[in-house]
Amino acid sequence: MKLAEKERISQEFKEKMDYDELLNCMRCGFCLPSCPTYIESGMDESHSPRGRIALMKAVVDGEIEPDEDVKRSLDLCLGCRACEPVCPSGVKYGHLLEQARNIIYQNNKQSLPEKAVRNIVFNHLFPKQNRMVSAASLLGFYQRSGLQKVARSTGIMNFFPESLRTMEKVLPSVPKKKDMKNRPNHLPAISVQKKRVAFFTGCLMDTVFMTTNDATMKLLQYAGCEIVIPNTQNCCGVLHGHSGEREKAKEMAKRNIEAFEGMNVDYIITNAGGCGAFLVDYNHLLKDEPEWMERAKNFSEKIKDITSILVELNFQQEHLELDNQIVTYQDSCHLKNGQKTFMEPRTLLQSIKGVKYVEMKDASRCCGSAGIYNIVESEMSMQILDYKMEQTKKTKAKTIVTANPGCLLQMKLGIEREGLSDTMQAVHIVDFLLEAYENTH
Structure with a gap:
């Protein structure tokens, strides 16, 4: 830094x-x-929560300069927030990390390629759902047209880093563009109506993971929910908030608040732990803007994860059944640490006849995905994933269930890296629950 x-x-x-x-x-x-980077770095204090807080405070106090070592320490943090539940003082570490990263990235001169990539991703792709659809449709075309087979057979993929090559293998089949554009905005309850809810569709979830969104809406209908889906909603802004683009995150938060206001719903339902935790935090994100504070608070208080509402509506008492199998669960860090949702997924999984649930050791330790962390910090991410797969194999599970798209891809990547694709699968919990429900109804 200059x-x-x-x-x-x-x-x-x-x-x-x-x-x-x-x-x-x-x-x-x-x-x-509780800190994965502290453990995996050989207990380097600068890569622990208290070490990073000490560095932040030292910069504020003028004791050290905000040099590359400080930036490196903050960049290597997963942002999993596992330190927050165990902190006796209740330090909001996630808020401090976002503040520090925002200051550094807004004032640190970037190379032209980095600046161009950030501009495309943060300003022209994620905030524009129609562009997300177009980008996803290109991926779908690559998968369906035969280009994917050509890229693999000719060795083109060998020019990419190993983690990206493996990730390409585990990406879900992307729907066609016309299907991604033809989305519902209202669905009635299938059983006796118990709640009226709004559904936060997300950006990646409603394109690359569209089938999981469809499964989520079906489960809500079966559970007795009328669903409204505002078409003016956009990306939650979590990628921006965690990557030093705080002002852009605020813009997106305001658009979402406006989209869901006045809908007269009991809850706003999410199915992605990372999105949900950021949506819950809108009241903090906009705390310095008086005209938005109350509106953000009202919005955040209505956010509820799909597993929470299903348990509230006693979905676990439905007849759910699958073929006999051992199942384990990988916590989404932000679902557990941000939304405080821990037991609900386990309650639902344990209610499925034919499923033997085995708790994984350190199930709530981060898997190493953390948004785009597994791309930009591949080495540390793979170290963390290797540990996670060790614990997974000890459960002898056939199925790893998770509740966040990033975690899902990371666990699929782990399965592929371990050569277990023929004996193990990773699935989103709503896809798993829907199969169990429709198997018996």
């Missing part, structure tokens, strides 16, 4: 970092055993 950049970053750390929150950290170390 001197001018360091000075700007230092000044903004003093002005914008939540100093009271930094002071809340007692340096007790309770967070250390």
